[in-house]
Amino acid sequence: MLNIEIAQRRNEAIAQGVGVMTQIYVDHAKNAELWDIEGNHYIDFAAGIAVVNTGHCNPKVMAAVEKQMGRFTHTCHQIVPYENYVHLAERLNKVVPGDFDKRTVFVTTGAEAVENAIKVARAHTxxxxxxxxxGAFHGRTFMGMSLTGKVQPYKVGFGAMMNDVFHVPFPVELHGTSVDQSIAAIEHLFKSDLDPKRVAAIIIEPVQGEGGFYQAQPELMRALRTLCDTHGIVxxxxxxxxxxxxxxxxxxxEHxxxxxxITTMAKGLAGGLPLAALTGKAEIMNAAAPGGLGGTYGGNPLGIAAAHAVLDIIEEEKLCNRAxxxxxxLKSALAELKPDIAEIAEIRGPGFMIAVEFNKADGSGPNADFTNKVRLEALKRNLILLTCGVYGNVIRFLAPLTIEDDVFAEALAILKASMLAARDS
Structure with a gap:
């Protein structure tokens, strides 16, 4: 069986709205590597978009899921509850930032977590x-895409967005928007279009994901906290x-x-299984009446078991330090390339959430073409990279935090060769 054969079948079976970045059909994966159905080997710097932070098929995650499968796979917690759901909520209540009493709700996807956070905020306020x-990305549901600050491809053709959703610029110094300008935009919004006493919530990614891996500045977070406290906003x-x-x-x-x-979470929570959650202040989270939150698959036992293993792995293997x-x-390797790659405009990101942004060599603006060339050159050399950003000119690096040192070194060598090849093409 060949990749191209399945690709042809896919075109005849799957709606075109489900896009794919590669034509690699995976057969099996381990930690930061995967093999396709033709036997080709790849280094995975996507990790399912930051899902398998603890690696593909982590033995501890697999063992936890296998053990749970032998007991039961589903009862729906709202019908017949189970202890490990309660225990995971207790663990998240303890580790999610915030020096206050907390409550947690489990759902299935990140978009669901965001939707439910909005529901809770509206119920509370x-x-x-x-x-x-x-530049924000909050999901593809109607509320999720309404909150998302990027039109193409997420909003095109889907008609009117949800009411009472307002966007303000995210501060990106590289693109000429400061923290002061972002705060001024909110204040202007409150004076010209929106009574702050009508605002249920302000939602923000601490580091924008799909938007380009721009990290929110500490002064922005402080200003938002002050605005929320002043106006009673969640x-x-x-x-x-x-x-x-x-x-x-x-x-x-924590930075x-x-x-x-309220904090929403998904992706890396369950090491590859679909599980999401929202954790927040008890008095806010308890605003919704019984039955107002939940879902048939929310907090599925297999995902819960995997999440317990993920939290154990992160702590035991000190993965935050490793990140x-x-x-x-990675930043050092990219910085060494900067003198030879005039297109590099900025290297940024906390921990192992790193990005490189490319502009035209003369500095005249974003360079999506060069960015895609780098991605394709890397793919030729069997390194999987993801692009992002409103202008499509950012490569984001999302390898598992458990990647072996020798595999990481091999990936860096491929990355260097790919960027130089893109420059010379």
């Missing part, structure tokens, strides 16, 4: 309006992509001196 940021941190060691801390909000009221070491090494 009795308000409807939501403020989000340009502050939501979307940690779907930043959570579980990726930024060098279990949660990215700040303020807390969010910082790997990120420092």
């Amino acid at each position: 009795g308000r409807e309006a939501i403020v989000a940021f340009g 502050m939501i941190a979307d940690e779907v992509q930043t959570g579980f060691g990726r930024t060098g801390a279990l949660f990215a909000m 700040y001196d303020v807390y969010a009221d 910082n070491r790997l990120g420092t090494a």
